[in-house]
Amino acid sequence: MPKATDGKPSILRAGAKAPNFTLKTTPDQSVSLEDFRGRPVVLAFYPADWSPVCSDQMGLYAQVMPEFKKFDAEILGVSVDGIWSHLAFSKERKLNFPLLADFEPKGEVSRLYGAFEATTGEAARALFVIDKKGVIRWSFLSPDGVNPGADGILSALEKLE
């Protein structure tokens, strides 16, 4: 597991094999990273559901979905919120991709990717682009409070081709 030296997460980097995981997305549905083998996956860790509306990272990704689809990429949002929060948040923001609950044990998958902020008990805003063989090809840890947007993801997906 990546070590955090100063309380800041140290995320997995390009070249590392993406650790597999299984997380709940609805009360009776789970999603595993391996389900998407053969397609690129974008993993977007974020601190919490219900951040302010217009600069909301997940809402932006829903809007950018047609661009992600050009690369046949699947996007998965991950936070430590529970499934009921995810369901309500997803409905309210009209999200069109799964949100995964890294809820129990709390932050376990975020930790696997080095994307857990121990000081806040939340996931960091960390992005991973994983290729169809399950290898991380790009990762990015956003500065505190900065929505990382989609430009880095799209550039990384382009380079997979």
Added chain:
Amino acid sequence: MSTPYVPPHLTVPVGARDHTQGSAHARVVLVEYGDYQCPYCEAAYPIVKRVQRELGDDLRFVFRNFPITNAHPQAEWAAETAEAAAAQGKFWEMHDYLYENQRSFEDPRYFAAFEAKLGLDVGKLTQEVERSAYARRIEEDFSSGVRSGVNGTPTFFVDGIRYDGYAEVHPLVAALRNALKK
């Protein structure tokens, strides 16, 4: 180990297709990616006006569309309306009116009265909005924003570099004056 933070750059330079205010020879350019139904853009609207007054002839202002329609169901209609007005030479009048009347978005008749007052061909405008005549242009704006690091609205660029400060008069003016010195 960590690389210094570099703000994203505008990937599609300001050009003939853009809606601009101010001289083409102005020394500094402010680009806004905005959504007509976004409350933060509404709040930024009078701020940009003040910034324009402060900078005067030194500033060129550009507006590009970034409608986040999953959050703002009227944003696309509003962007289409502004573009249709632009086709009749009244972009900025409509841009301003939309931001000044965000609360009346549910009532298109309210806007039709203004369109008539502006001397626009209301029938043509309504028909263009109904068939989303400018959808491609709006998409192009959105897409150029996404590729330039626009992650919400409003997002500003000062001389092509994303402005990450507060959308307030003094910090914006300071950033623009700083760019003038370069």
